[in-house]
Amino acid sequence: MKLLSILHCEALKVLRSSVFWIVVISFAAMxxxxxxxxxxxxxxxxxxxxLTDLLGSITAILxxxxxxxxxxxxxxxxADKTISELLVKPVSRLYAVLSKFIIIFLWDIMMAxxxxxxxxxxxxxxxxxxxxWPLIVNSFLTYLAxxxxxMVVSTISALLANVSKGYLAPIGLAFLTVIISNVVATAGFSSYFPWTIxxxxxxxxxxxxxxxxxLAVTGIIGFAGTIAWWRFAEQQ
Structure with missing residues (x-):
């Protein structure tokens, strides 16, 4: 099965899920x-x-x-107990992971x-x-960066989801990093903590x-670690 076919399947999983629309509504409401x-x-x-205040306020939301x-x-x-079925299919595990990361990127960029x-x-x-227009465009480019x-640091959540075999632990990590980020920023160490960069x-x-x-090392750990987990870790 080619990467595009797997990518199409992953896209359908997201689009047909109620979670997708809940995220859309949440990102609009906040x-x-x-x-x-x-x-x-x-x-x-x-x-x-x-723009300065509002975009700064939604950093935690992002x-x-x-x-x-x-x-x-x-x-x-x-959570749906479909991981075993996915792993026994004649599908490259690398392609499976790459397709998921591509879908995550497209989903995130669309929401941004x-x-x-x-x-x-x-x-x-x-x-x-x-x-x-120069002000709007400059604010948008800064916000996009x-x-x-x-997105780079959020790869850690993907890795943790695989290690913990669910999404409760990474969701907890996300809220924890928001709290820690406030402490780190107050202490003046924002440039050394991945989630405040x-x-x-x-x-x-x-x-x-x-x-x-x-920032780069954090992204590499999350991305490469997830690939390695799917490639080498024992899946049950």
Whole structure:
């Protein structure tokens, strides 16, 4: 079975699941609630502080959301007890893992675009002032870079989902990292903790060599570790 065929099957699993639509609604609801509470009926509100504050506020949402998609795509095989059937099929385990990671990436990137669109439309609805296309585009590119960095660290959730054979442990890790991130940021060590590095990008702070290395190593551990688990670990 070719990679595209496996990829098609994985896409159908996501699209036909109610979880997909729950994630869509959640990603739309959170920025709307935050935006309305903070900026609705506030006079002379501008686009720049709106985008800076709101995009910064949804960093934790991205972290939890992307971690959830990563662990759910892998963890559901254990929760639904379909992992044994998948492993005995004449399908390359490498292709199976790659297809899942591709689906996770497409799902996450779509949700990142969707969330920014919601934020942008909400800003128009509120009636913000002082907006310009260069400002919007620059904010979007900065937000996209932070989103991609968040996707990189979320590979750890995929690995943990396989090691723990479910998605409860990685979901717990996602919430734990949000709490730890606040402590790390307060202590001034954001550039050395993988889950706070995306927030630096969102703040427009250039990443140093150490931060880039930590981010890359974290992503490699999650991605390569998941492949190795499927390839070598004993599956029951």
């Amino acid at each position: 920025p709307i609630m935050i935006g309305f509470v903070s900026y609705n009926n506030v006079p002379d509100t501008g686009w720049e502080p709106y 972290m939890i959301g992307f971690s959830f998609t990563s662990c759910w795509v892998f963890g559901r095989e254990y 675009f969707f969330m920014f669109t919601v934020v942008f439309i909400l800003g128009i609805f509120i009636g913000l002032k002082g907006g310009s 932070a989103s991609l960095a968040t 995306p927030s630096l990008l969102l703040s427009g702070i250039p990443l140093g060599t150490a931060s880039i290395t930590i």
